[in-house]
Each structure stands twice: as structure tokens, then as C-alpha cells.
Amino acid sequence: MTQHFQQHSKLPLRRVLLGAAASALIMIGGPAAIHAQESDPAPVPQSAEGNASAPVSAPVPASGQTAPAEQTADTAASPEDTVENAVSDAEKQPNVSKPVMFDPAMVTNLARNLAKQPFVNPHRELPEALSALSAEDYAQIRFKSQRAFFNPAETDFSLELFHPGTMYDVPVTINLVRGGEVQVIPYSAGLFDFGKTGLSGNDFSTQNYAGFRLRYPLSDVTSNDELTRFLGASYFRLQGQGQSIGQMARGLAVDLAGPTGEEIPVFREFWIVEPKDGANTITVFALLDSERITGAYQFDITPGNRSQADIKAHLFFRDGVEKIGIAPLNGMFLFGEQRRRFFDDYRGEVHSSDGLLINNGRGEWLWRPLDNPQHLQMSSFLDENPIGFGLLQRDRNFDHYQDLEKRFDQQPGYWVTPKGKWGKGHIELVEIPSPSETNDNIVAYWVPETKPTAGGEMQVEYSVTATRDGTGLHGMAQATDTRIQRLASQGDEDRSGTRFVLNFAGGDLDYFIKDANNLRADISASKGEVRNIRILPDPENGGVRVFFDLVNTGDATSSNLRVFLLYQNKVLSETWTMPWAF
Template sequence: MMDRRTLLKRSLALAAFYGLPAAPLLAATRDMPEIADGEPSEFSFEWLQRLAKEMANSSYQNNVRELPSTLANMTPQDYNAIGYDPGHSLWHGLDGELDVQFFHVGMGFNQPVRMYALDPDSHQAREIHFDPEIFRYDDADVDVAQLEGEDTLGFAGFRVFKAPSLTERDIVSFLGASYFRAVDDTYQYGISARGLAVNTFAESEDEEFPTYTRFWLETPEPDSTTFTAYALLDSPKVAGAYRFVIHCEAERVVMEIDKHLYPREAIEQLGIAPMTSMFSCGTHQRRMCDTIHPQIHDSDRLTMWRGNGEWVCRPLNNPPKLQYNSFADDAPKGFGLLQTERDFDAYEDVIGNYHERPSLWVEPRNDWGKGEIQMMEIPTTGETMDNVVAFWKPSKAVEPGDSLNFTYRLYWSAQAPVTTDLARIRATRSGMGDFTEGWAPGEHYPEEWARRFAVDYVGGDILRIAKNGPPIMAQLDVSRGKTSDIQIFQVEEFEGIRVIFDWYPTEDSVDPIDMRMVLEGDGDALSETWLYQYFPPPPEQREHPPHPLDA
């Protein structure tokens, strides 16, 4: 076991190597938390950037370690049963608005993360070493004797609590690789973010999962709901220095992120501001909704505010096979995976609480240049697997020796922080086509197989325009097949309009059909752009159910 004297010698040597002045041994720190038992060392974000850059110039050192058997062989139930002693929370002594607890290593969380408490006045940091005394194992099957003397185990991550629920419900969580999540005022987790995506669906290389290996948590003012965290990211292909300024507001969490990336190797696919979510079924895709729940999803759409000012809505799918899409852009204004349906009746789920899942919106704060928003949708048979991934991929090739900087904000809230003044997509629906609306399944039963789509629009004064003019035209394009019977209805119930059309196949292919629609009046755009991808069934399944009277 490494003693404190050895640890101090190594920290002094590291400081000298990276050009930092060694912290005086007796330097005072203000309000340093009691559990921060390491020796003091100087810290700055500039130093962290130099450290990451130097690491990128050296070979990758994997710090995954073999855990004691009592931790390595844990069941998820036992892992979740490990408690935390609130008296050892990081900012417990502040009696303030925020506090932090740490996640235990165990199961697949076998890459120790080192934690440091950071004093913002003296710029000194002290490491927080693993100690079984800060955890509670009463309800977990853990042999605590195996953990004695294991102060180098580190932690798996951390989570943040906000008053008045300083020990009950966390609002921010960093756990596993570079994954993190946050909630809004519902305290309901859902969508996840990552610090970086590397070759998530690259053609020639396997995906890599960069990991946050160290965190420095800056002590906030007692009455503040904002705190700053710094992180060191590492992987075989890239190292990075991160600063998170996290605002735990009343109705949402806002993160200001400044990240500096230093590639060790060329990277085929670099994903900036990646997010992962789940879409099993919804209003437009019902094949996986054979449950008591009308809809099951953490997010229902990808929304993009393009650099040219265009707003785009792309409803999510649970495709029959893995599907990849990219949307080229230059200096995007924002994008996100949103959960726009907020009514309990839409889900009827008393466990998942999908109506309370937060949306996640990315707001670039510096010029991201040319690139594309990339999205992958993976088939899933249930609601326990995140099957949607989206991020920004720069066009410029990523080479070793590069220095990349991206700053952006993440908004975790019920709705995106910005919206268009044009009409917005309320919902997308689909079902049996080739009949007069209002007559199925009576005498006017469909004769030809077709798929009907209904797209609802609200906002942007669209209902007034529908009543008073100019005439609304639906500009619809499809990549294959033909469309007919485009109809526009005024719907007082949701104060908007509904556009209905039928799509008919003209070939046997089951490749996805790309659809694009925008509402126009006198040549001006009245709505955001609707993009949709439909997966036609094979020819042998292109038959409507028989008429009930003929069955």
C-alpha cells in the first residue's frame, strides 16, 4: 500500500515535471472538506490542459485494475444496496445548497476514478482516498475485510444533491466511462450524455470509450447552487481536459462545458456532445407497443437548429435493422434529443414515468465549423436499452498532435431553452391508408395497400393563418414511392392543423423511405421542417387485415 510520504513525493515530482510550483506543505486551505485527506497540491485549468497534452504525447496507460473478489463478483442488486454515510458527504460541513457523494467501485466499474477537493481561493487540491468507513454495507453482500488497506481503490464516480433533498434524490450523476446525467425539477433521470464519443459507428475501427480518470470538485459558496468540476479524460486515442460549470437551477440543470482534446492517434469518427437515449415505440411506430402502455420512450425526436436558421424535427424510430443518418451543417446553433410529450396519459406508466423524462439540448458557444450531426438508431425489443445515439462530428480530419477546443452548454429540462417562431411539429402518427378518413373500417374499406401519415403542427400562429390565409400548402417530398390525398385540417382541440397523406410503394424494396415536408404560404416557410424515415414491410406483408365482415 502506498503511504502518505510516497504519495507526497510523487505529487511533488509530478508538479515539477508539468511546470507547477510545489504547494507548501503547511499551506492553509479554506474550508477544505474533512474527507479530503491527501497532501495539498497546486491546481489550475491551464495545468490540467498541459497534463492532458503531455499524456497525449506518451503511450496510453490503462488503469483498469483487478478488484477484490467481493466487489468484482457483485450482483447489480448488491451493488445498488451499498449505501453512503451522509456525514461523510463532500460538502457536508458547509450546510449549504449542494452536496456530493461518491459511487463505490464494483461489478464492471473497475477503472478507479481519483477524486480531489479543490479550494477556489488557494487553488489547492487534496485527494479524497477510498475508505470503507464512508460507505454502508448493511444491506449489501460485501466482505468488508477484503477492503481494508485498499485506499487506492478510488471511486466509480460521484453524484450531486441539492437542498432540501441533500441525501435522498440526486440531480447530477457521473458514473461509468465518460457518462453523466442530470434531471429537471421532476428528479426523473432519462437521457444520458458523454464527454466524448470515439468511433461509435466508424466503418474500419471498433468503438472506444474514453474515461474520466480524475475529477477536481471545487468547493462552492454555501448559498450557491452552482459548482465547478474539472475532469481528466483518457483513452488509447485521445486525452482531454474538461471544465464543467454546473448550474443547479430551480427547474433545470445547465452545464457550461469547456473541453480541450489532444489526440494520440488519428480518429475516424470523433463525436462531440454525444447523447444516448431510448425509443421503443410511439405515436408513429406501434410495432413494439404490444403492452399496456401507448408509448415507451425517453425521447421522441431529434431537433436541430441549423447554422442557416432552419429548424428541423426528425421523429425517432425503433428500426427493424440498425440505421445510421447524418445531417450536414455549418456552425450549428443547437440540437438535442427531446421528450416533448409531457402528459401521463400518453404513456400510462407508473414505474417509468416517461412523461417526466428530461430533454437534452446542446448550445455551441464557439464556432464548430463544418461537420454533421450524426445519429444511429438500434433495434430494441424493450425499454432497458439505450438505442439512440446522436452527436456532432467535425468535418476536419482528426490527427495526432492536434489541439481541439469545444465549448457548449447542455440544458437538462422539460423543453429546449429555445424554439422557433414558426409552427412546430406536435406529433407524427401513422396507420392504415387508402380509405376516406372517418369511414374505416366500414363499407369504404381499403382496396390497395398504403400507409397513412398524419403530422400535427402547433404554434407560429398557424391556426389563424389556416382560417384567414394565405392558403397553406404542404411541400412534401419522398425518396421513393408515390403520395396522394394530401389533406389539411384545422384542429381546434390542440389549436393547430393536421396534414394527412398516403404513401404507396412502387417497388418491392424494404429500404427506408426518406420523407421531407414543410408548410408554406405565399412562398414563405410557415413551419419547421419535418424529416421522417419510414421502413416499408416486405411485399408479402403489404396487405391490410381483412374486412371484419369478410373474416
């Protein structure tokens, strides 16, 4: 059974607005240094005594230490100094141990062991030159594309790194896995173009990186499009063909919008497996850490028209957690066609997603349009073994947005598909009041009914697909538009009301419109009275337009609304649902 609850809160926004934190430093131990020269590792550097250092050997350093980078990418050896020769030279030297070979169990063991240790805040104080950067200045620091990792003759994927700065104050360790061998990428300023920031002469060698992105030719064989990026806290983005950068997903949400404040996990370390020749999937492993939770993640990322990330997470709990959010999705909604809040803006709509779609365990499809409410609003949809949910951008008409830079009409929607049985719980939607589009004020995630306890573990698998409007997820008519109009009272005994105007289109709706007398709208309200129901064919937009008025006939403060279309007894559409405050 799916139930919907609405909750308003006046918590301070500074405790609930979604910050983008960065990530910290954990090492497997003794990995060799990777350099971007010709996308190959640099040869093994010589020590002061003339002995070669081991490529991935040496004793395993303590957590938080990195192998020294004696040679930067700018001074890397010439291409003829191959990896094979470097390893051969190293084997001639005494006391050289073998390379560290990667095993996914290593990441799981790191997370398990880290959960047994006291939490150490991964955020560090950046040099003022980096911490004082504005978002615009930080955007000028660009990775030099010609220094991207991976051999273009063997794979279409390429790897670029993000520099620390501004809000990204957690040093992230990034490893490559090549031929099964772990190789760390040491910091190198030579990998970056600092633009007009004036930072090119600074020494930031102790800062490590802030994150990374993967590129792939999504548009055509000659393109170099962004496929995914991992930057800040546990956030990541995913794009498919013809999509622009939009909303985000993240690894985990902890006590989001709760009374004690949100706990924000970070990805502290990554292992990126170099794709084999011709592979169309790339695998990324990640170590997650927060005050009460650690986790080992695996992302199998496949580019395409609808790029997809298949995700496995193994979580470990230092302490109990009141509310854990699985597969969280982040969006932005400033205003849309319903115009429940007004902004002085030349654009008709400003949002990265316009609704939450749910396919619950009973097979019902629910569509919940998003809002930028006056107060914090939380909606819960009780469920058991959900089939899927996602934040979607259904409106693809550029004329509705008129934004040539953000291209909201091209931004992806994200669809989460659980793998296995997730049991009982609820999908939670958090809508945070926001005066600006700079805030990601929409979050949706799954909350298990069973709360994690100290010393416990949890494993979960799911996929995140970067879709457009969700077409193809089901064959029914979609709720495409929501418009709202306040109605003034017409006399002393008449109460004011609200008129809702909904558009449904797609599926087999146009076929059944031919017999409009047997087409009806099932409309229900938990409080108040529904009046003046009408259904009209919409030749301009396709489908039909449904009108109804809601009048508060009592002292209720809010009402939960549901609308779906039927032909005789056949359900033709998904169910539109919305909480309404009188």
C-alpha cells in the same frame, strides 16, 4: 445546406450497443487526504516516528499512485481539530513541502503528457464480491447522505460518491479543491451503506471510487435533489427542477457504430472545486483517456429550472481517428405512438426522448422523430456552424406512458448549444435495434469534417441544457406526434402504401387556422409519390393534423420525407423529416 442520408447496417449488436464503462486513476501528486467527517479534512496523521505527514506536500507520486490514507472517515478526529491547527503542526516538522495548489492548466498538461505515453487500459479486475453484483444488488450500495462533502452552512451543493462494482470496474480518483488546494479523497468503506449485499465486512481499500454525484435543492429550499452524476466511462447526467433521471450525455464518442468497433473513453480523474459562500455554479475538471485520445474538461454546472453545464474540452490525439463525436447525447427509444415495432407491454410508450431537434447553420429547424429500427440506422445532417441540436422528450402526458417508476413524462431532454464556429461537418443520429429498455440505443453528436490526426489537438466549447420539451427554443409550431399506418393495395395495378398522420401545434398556428383555405402543408419525398394530402384542425390536441399517403411507384428501397406548414408564403412550423424504408 442540410442533407439527410440513411444507412442500414447489420453489424453485430455487441459491437454497437452502448456499454457503460467506468473510469481510471491518475494523480496530480501528493494531495492530502479528504475525509467526510463533518465535511472537513481530517487532521494530518502522525507517522510511526511521531512526525506529522504533510497535508498536500511530499514528492509527487508517479501516475497511478495515491497518497496513503492512514486514517479513515470513521476514525477521523473530532471537529475541534481544525485544518488550521493541522497545518500549523505540520509546519513545525522538518522536510515538509507546501501544499499543491490547483491550476486548470495542470489538467491540460496531464492530458497533453498522457497523450505522449502508450495507452494503458484503465479497467481492472474487481474482487468477485463486487464484479458479480447484479444491477439490483449494486443499487443497494448507497452513500450515507449524512457524510456528504461540503459545509451546508456555506453552500447548497453537496457531494456524494459511488462505490465500484458490477460494470463499474475503473478506479476513479476524486479530488476536492478547497481554498485553491488539491485534496484527494481516499477510499473509505465507512462512507457507504451496503444494504443487504453482505459486503460491509470486506476490504475494498484498493478499489478507489466509481464516480460521484452532486445534489442541490432544485424543488424547494428544503429538498436535496440530484443535480448531476458522473458514473461510467465519460457519461454524465443533468437534471433541472421537476425532472427525473433520464437520458445521458457523455464527454466524447469515438468511431461509434463503425466497422472497427467503438472506442470508449473514460474520465479517469476529477477535481471538484468547492463552491464559495452563496455561489450558484459549481466547477468540475476531468481528465479523459482512451486508446487514441486524451482530454482536459471543465464543467461549469448551474442548477435551475433548466440546469446547464457549460463545457470546455481540450483534446489531444495519440493517433488519428476516423470519426469523432462531439457533445454526444444518449437516449433510449423502445416504442412510441407510431408503433413501427410491437411490444407486449402495458405501457403505451417507452422512451427517454422521442425526437432529435436541429437548428442548423442556415437557421432552419428540423424535427426527426426517433425509431427502434429493425436494423442499425444512421442518419447524417450535413451542416456548417450549427446553432444547436438535442434529443428531446416532447410528449409530457403521463397517460401515454403509465409508468409510475421511470416517469418518462418527467425525464429531461438535452439541448446542445455550440460556442464559437464549429465549421463544416454533420450531426449524426444513430438508432440501434433494441429488444429492451435497458439499452441506451439512441445517440446524437456532431462530427467535424476534418478528421483528427496523430499528435494533433482540438479545443471545443458548448453547453448542455436540461430542458423539458424544448419549449422556448423557437416560436414556430412544433411537430408533436407521428403516427403511421400501412395501406393494403386495392387492386392488381394499385401498389400498397403508407399513411402518415402528423400533428403540429403551438406557435401562431391557432391564429392562422381561422383562414384554413390559405393554410397548406409542403410535403416532399425523395422517392415515391405523395398522395391524398389533407389538413384538419385538431380541437382535442390543438393545432392541426396533416394526413398524406406515400406510394412507391418504382423500385426504390427508401425515401427521405419532409413536411412543414405555411400560411400563404409564411413558414409556420419546423420541418418534420424522416427516412422511410419501403
